[in-house]
Amino acid sequence: MEGPDRRVSVVVITYNRRDELDAALQRLERLPERPCVVVVDNGSADGTADMVLSRHPRVRLVGLQRNLGAVGRNVGVATVDTPYVAFCDDDTYYDPGALSLAADLLDEHPALAVVTASILVEPGGALDPICSEMAQSPLKRPAGIPGHPLLSFLAGVSVVRREAFLAAGGFSERLWLGGEEELLASDLARAGWSMSYVPEVVAHHQASKLRDPHLRRQHGIRNTLWFTWLRRPLRSALLRTVRHLARVPRDRISLYAVAEALRGLPWVIRERNVVPAEVERGYRLLDHMQLTSKARKYVS
Structure with a gap:
């Protein structure tokens, strides 16, 4: 395609990673698609906003007062x-x-809501093990849908249909960050949308050295438990909870995660909305693969 691709925008969330964001924006600005780029600064205190304004004047900056x-x-x-x-x-x-390429696929397949890219881990460019898991998806592929069918996705390397995203309500304020995609994906699936891993769409991940791995693990364990009780039938929720907790380390991070999950039980019960039977059948197909996956590590 010659000239900017007006079909797709890029939304970047950031928090106190000024230099890493600078490098990411430089890469985005070199893309041949020349997409509109929006940076949502989650209340950074390291000069992130000033850097975006001075070094990337074409980027649309949205500054938040706190980290959402x-x-x-x-x-x-x-x-x-x-x-x-x-x-x-x-x-x-x-x-x-x-x-x-992702926009072409979304154009061609109106029932497709999410295209998740393959991930090359930098430095080095090795394929992320999660990609092998997604490529082995046991889910039945809907007729005409490209790639490998999913019931969740990886937000940092996915292109979404805006209409479907908005109709499903976007990401939950309750979950904050860490495995937050699973709940949104369940609501997309409930509405009849498809999601796919498409290896030909390629992204790169160079994990930030500024992340808090303990907090991310804590939220990931908590959010998995919340999602399980929000959307899975009782028997499946009990089984997945037991299996999930059997895999996590016996340490204070896991203890904090379980305590947080239990504190959220009142609202989880109020908002519980079990998925339809056809979606639950897909989750059951995925359960064993996910719980034995070497790509899913509960360590930090």
């Missing part, structure tokens, strides 16, 4: 009007042409 986590993506999506939105973290970036 994944909900910052909802804010970013609300500022654009393109049919598709690529989510990008401040430590991920897309290959040239990847955004246009």
